[in-house]
Amino acid sequence: MPLDPANSTQLREPGGSRKPLPPWASTAALLVPTYGWLTLAVFLPLCTMFAFSFLTATPMGKAPIVFTFKQYRAFIDQPYLLGVAWQSLLMGFWTTFFCAVLGFFAALALVRATEGKVRETLLILVLLPFWTNGLVRVFSWTMVLREGGFLDYAIHSVWPGAGSVGFLYTRQAVVVGLVHGYLPYMILTCYIALVTIDNTIVEAASSLGARWWTILWKILLPMAAPGLISGSVLIFVPVIGSFMEPRILGGRVGVTMGTVIEDQFTQAFNWPLGAALSFTMLAVVLGIFATFSGVLRRGTAL
Amino acid sequence: MQQTRRSFLTIMGAAAAAGLARPRLARAATSITVLNWQGYGTDEAWAVKAFTEKTGIQVVHDYFSSEPEMLTKLRTNPGVYDVVLINSARVSQAVADSLVVAADFSKVPNAAGLSPDLVNSANRNIDGTGYGVPWVWGMTALAAREGGTIPDSYAALGDPANVGRVALSDDAVTMVALVALLTGQDMNKPTDLAAITDKLKSFKPNIKLMWSSEDQWNKSFAAKEFDLSVYWSGSSARSKHISKLPVQFVVPKEGALVWMDTLNVVSGSANPDAALAFINYMIDPEFYVEWATKVGAPASANSTAMDKLPADDLTRLIHDPKYLKTSTIQAALTDEQREAFNNLWQEVKAFYAA
Numbered sequence: 005m006p007l008d009p010a011n012s013t014q015l016r017e018p019g020g021s022r023k024p025l026p027p028w029a030s031t032a033a034l035l036v037p038t039y040g041w042l043t044l045a046v047f048l049p050l051c052t053m054f055a056f057s058f059l060t061a062t063p064m065g066k067a068p069i070v071f072t073f074k075q076y077r078a079f080i081d082q083p084y085l086l087g088v089a090w091q092s093l094l095m096g097f098w099t100t101f102f103c104a105v106l107g108f109f110a111a112l113a114l115v116r117a118t119e120g121k122v123r124e125t126l127l128i129l130v131l132l133p134f135w136t137n138g139l140v141r142v143f144s145w146t147m148v149l150r151e152g153g154f155l156d157y158a159i160h161s162v163w164p165g166a167g168s169v170g171f172l173y174t175r176q177a178v179v180v181g182l183v184h185g186y187l188p189y190m191i192l193t194c195y196i197a198l199v200t201i202d203n204t205i206v207e208a209a210s211s212l213g214a215r216w217w218t219i220l221w222k223i224l225l226p227m228a229a230p231g232l233i234s235g236s237v238l239i240f241v242p243v244i245g246s247f248m249e250p251r252i253l254g255g256r257v258g259v260t261m262g263t264v265i266e267d268q269f270t271q272a273f274n275w276p277l278g279a280a281l282s283f284t285m286l287a288v289v290l291g292i293f294a295t296f297s298g299v300l301r302r303g304t305a306l
Numbered sequence: 307m308q309q310t311r312r313s314f315l316t317i318m319g320a321a322a323a324a325g326l327a328r329p330r331l332a333r334a335a336t337s338i339t340v341l342n343w344q345g346y347g348t349d350e351a352w353a354v355k356a357f358t359e360k361t362g363i364q365v366v367h368d369y370f371s372s373e374p375e376m377l378t379k380l381r382t383n384p385g386v387y388d389v390v391l392i393n394s395a396r397v398s399q400a401v402a403d404s405l406v407v408a409a410d411f412s413k414v415p416n417a418a419g420l421s422p423d424l425v426n427s428a429n430r431n432i433d434g435t436g437y438g439v440p441w442v443w444g445m446t447a448l449a450a451r452e453g454g455t456i457p458d459s460y461a462a463l464g465d466p467a468n469v470g471r472v473a474l475s476d477d478a479v480t481m482v483a484l485v486a487l488l489t490g491q492d493m494n495k496p497t498d499l500a501a502i503t504d505k506l507k508s509f510k511p512n513i514k515l516m517w518s519s520e521d522q523w524n525k526s527f528a529a530k531e532f533d534l535s536v537y538w539s540g541s542s543a544r545s546k547h548i549s550k551l552p553v554q555f556v557v558p559k560e561g562a563l564v565w566m567d568t569l570n571v572v573s574g575s576a577n578p579d580a581a582l583a584f585i586n587y588m589i590d591p592e593f594y595v596e597w598a599t600k601v602g603a604p605a606s607a608n609s610t611a612m613d614k615l616p617a618d619d620l621t622r623l624i625h626d627p628k629y630l631k632t633s634t635i636q637a638a639l640t641d642e643q644r645e646a647f648n649n650l651w652q653e654v655k656a657f658y659a660a
Contacts, residue, residue, distance in 0.1 A: 061641060082649060084656040091659065143525075150529050172531075173515055252522075255515035259659035264652055271478065272648035 057279035075280030085264065089285070092261040095175065096244040099182040100236050106183070107190025108232060112224065114191075115198040130191050138185060142252050145181050146172055149253070173255025181249040186242070190235040197231025198224065233300055241289055245282075261285050337364040338388035338580045341379060341572075344369040346391065347442070347597055348569075348588060357587050363580045380405040380572060387572045388581040392438060394429035394566040395638045401432050406570040408435045413582040416589045419610030423630035424566055429637055438568030439585050440607035445555075445562035445629065446480055449537035449545075451527075452552040459558045460488040462534060464509045472509065473526065473535035476516035478651035479644070480563065481506065483636065484536060487560040494637040499650055506654040513658055524549050540604050543620040555624045561633035566607065 056063070060070045079085050114126055133141060148154045151170035159166050171177055201224065209219050225232075247262030254260075261281065268278030293300065342348045354365045368387070370376035373396055380390060381403060392400055400406045409430075411417040417425075417439060424440040431437075448463075450456050455467070463472050474481060485505050486496035496502060514532045517523045520541045526532065528551060539562070542555040569585045571578050587593055594611035597603045598621055605625035606612050615622040639647070 082653060084653050084660075087660055088656050146525075150531065152529070251518070254659075256510075256513045257659045259655045264656075267478075267648070267652065272644065274645060274648065 053275075053279040054283060056276050057283055059276045062273055062275040075276045076284065078277060078281060079284065085261075085281075088259055088264055089261055089288070091175075091259075092244050092285075093288075095178060095182070095250070095260060096240045098179050099186065099243045100240045102179065102183045103187050103190040103239050104232055104236060107187055107235060108194050108225075108228065110187075110191045111194035111198050111228075111231070114195055115201075127195070130188050133184070134188060139248065139252075141185065142181050142249055145177070145184065145253060149177050149180070172253065173257065175254065175257055177253040178250050178258060181253045182243050182246060185249065186239045189238045190232075193231040193235035193238065194228055195231070197228040201227050237293070237300075244285060244289065336362055336580075337366060338575075338577050338584055339366045339368060339386060340389040340391075340584070341368050341370060341376060341387045342389075342391040343371075347603060348389075348391070348584075350597060350601065353587075353593055353597065356593075357584060360587075361580075361583055363577075363583060365584060377403070377405065385574045385576065388575040388577055389584055390570050390572050391441070392568055392570055394427060394438065394440070394568050395636055397430050397438050397568060397570070398432055398638055400570070401437050404573055406437055407573050407575075407578070408437055409439050409570070410578075410582060411436075411439075413579060414439055414586045414589070416586050416591075416608055416610070419591075419608040420589065421607055421609050421627055421630060423627070424607045424635075427566065427635045429566065429635055430568060438570045439589065441567050441569045441585075441588060442604040443564055443566040443607055443625070443630075443635075444604045445539040445557065445564050445625070445633065446475070446484070446536065447539070447562035448556040448558060449535050449542050449553050450556050451533040452554050454533050456554065456556055457534065457558060458556075460484060460560055462558075463536075464505070464512060466511075468512045468534055470512065470514055471533040472512040473514055473523070473532040474509070474516045475536040476518040476655075478647045479636075479639065480536065481651055481654075482647045483563050487563075487634075493563065493634050494639075499646060503650055503654060506650075507657050510658055516655070520544070524551065527551055527553065539624050540621070543624055544602070547620050557626075557629045557633070559632070562629055564630065564633045564635045566635055567604075 057075055058071055058073065060072050060074070063069050074081075079089070110130070114123055114130075118126055146153075149170055149172040151168045151172070153170050153172070156168050156170050159169060205223060206219055209223055214222070244260075245262045245265070247260065247266040250258035250260045251263055252258070265278045265281050265285075268274045268281065272278075340348050347353075348365075349367045358364055368379070370379060373393060376390065376392070377396070377400065380387065380400065390400075390406065392406070397406070420440055424443060425436070427440075430440070448457060448460070455462075457465075462468060463474070482496060482499075482502055483493040485502045486493040489496075489498065489501045489505055491498060491502075515526060517526065517535070520538070523535065523537065523541065524545055527535070527545065528549070537553075537555065539555055542553055545551045545553050569588055571581045571585070575581050589606065589608040589611065591606075591608065591611035591614040594603065594606045594608065595614045598606070598615060599619070603621070605621060609627055612622055612625065612627070
């Protein structure tokens with residue numbers, strides 16, 4: 005049609021109505037930038053890494069590269085990795101658990117007990133740690149938790165005879181650092197879920213004689229479940245792969261799948277093994293979500 | 307049409323050839339190109355200026371950010387570079403690909419002062435020919451807190467007296483080489499990896515942390531988290547001198563892990579004599595003393611240059627040439643060795659964490 009000059013001039017005539025685009029075209033036009041970007045920035049690198057995981061060596065340099073499945077045998081050939089993976093899952097579980105408890109009640113307090121300017125200020129304070137570098141936050145924890153650190157100093161100023169309670173370089177220290185880092189996600193997702201709950205439901209429950217714990221368990225918690233679940237997924241997945249917090253706060257015990265994978269990329273220059281370990285962990289995480297998919301769907305459907 | 311295009315191409319080709327040829331002709335007289343890490347001695351502005359004033363040779367720099375990149379640059383740009391810095395562990399690889407030429411000490415007068423232990427290293431003597439001029443070196447061994455017991459063996463890392471007071475380097479190659487020395491093996495070709503694994507695992511009750519950067523080491527040592535650590539010689543001098551930490555660098559009886567960097571004349575260099583003149587200047591005591599005292603540098607391979615440092619200079623005190631007699635220089639590793647060492651270290655770390 006554009007080749008026909010008569011037609012194209014006709015289209016520009018005043019009063020000539022242009023054909024509206026079909027609905028799928030506008031949808032596609034709006035989606036293409038996002039999905040194009042995702043393909044370019046996420047999907048393609050992920051595919052490359054997946055291909056790498058079947059090679060014998062990092063395909064850079066002159067060494068001959070052969071196709072192999074041996075990288076996926078890592079958990080059989082190096083059985084200690086099973087222990088590392090289990091510890092990483094436990095770390096993910098505890099971090100998510102503490103985030104859920106602290107985050108839910110923080111969000112509840114924000115929704116039920118504050119309003120207006122105060123609530124806005126408190127919400128900004130929740131986000132404040134996001135504006136600082138993660139590495140700085142983790143290093144500042146080392147100053148608090150180490151023997152003779154700020155925590156010891158605070159306790160000794162109240163109770164001078166007390167021994168050291170510093171617990172830097174333990175698993176607990178890693179979980180503290182991770183909870184600090186990921187708590188805002190949980191507060192925000194719970195806040196969004198709780199703020200939509202109609203206050204009249206809570207009032208109706210209490211006017212009918214429900215105690216506060218009944219309201220909490222029977223009304224607030226189930227209705228906030230979508231927030232709790234999406235927050236948990238947001239936290240659990242990156243925590244399992246975290247390597248900075250375990251490395252700095254964990255000391256000797258800070259060995260997780262994240263640090264093992266990071267070492268393969270940065271120190272051993274064994275990208276195929278690092279990639280294979282990553283995809284194995286991805287499969288485990290997907291397996292966990294698949295197992296609990298019923299719970300997840302019921303929770304988020306509310 | 308055809309004719310015009312052909313002559314056009316000819317002209318373009320000639321122009322391109324001229325364009326390519328010109329820099330080479332121009333620099334044939336007075337310019338050399340050096341390939342090195344950025345900010346690593348050879349590109350100090352005052353040094354380059356002094357060298358040019360003395361010899362009339364212009365010095366141009368190009369940089370690499372990893373050793374494989376350096377080798378790739380040499381392979382893909384023949385004739386472009388004149389001088390290249392190569393870690394002595396990589397010299398054999400460069401020689402195998404004919405990327406560098408044998409070192410001609412007759413045109414490097416300062417080579418007379420080079421430490422024989424470094425000159426005779428197997429890393430640079432390949433099939434009876436010496437490659438690369440030893441430039442600087444350093445060690446990895448132990449660092450102990452001043453005032454405590456000063457260990458005389460790496461066995462101190464597992465000594466029950468040091469429970470919870472030891473830091474290791476989070477580097478597979480370093481830790482395997484170090485414990486290979488402790489178990490009486492060749493650190494460059496350890497054969498009994500199981501013995502190394504067991505020895506490393508036996509350190510477990512003592513291990514407080516594993517450091518991966520000088521900054522992390524300084525912070526943890528300042529907070530008194532450990533008293534004994536695997537550490538680098540140059541870093542220990544900085545920790546003591548700049549951070550004022552009470553640390554003493556110790557080379558135990560098993561010896562240290564020594565690394566050495568060499569300066570090489572590149573194959574196909576148009577100015578091998580100018581390149582050698584620059585290398586000679588790089589091991590000159592006059593240049594080295596200024597570099598070490600004003601900027602900070604590893605130990606010079608030229609013992610005459612080390613002797614010119616002030617008597618109380620930490621770099622000089624720590625890098626006592628006698629250690630070179632008892633120590634081994636780290637050699638090249640094969641990919642299989644590297645992978646085996648890394649898996650070993652991951653296993654040990656998982657054991658520490660369990």
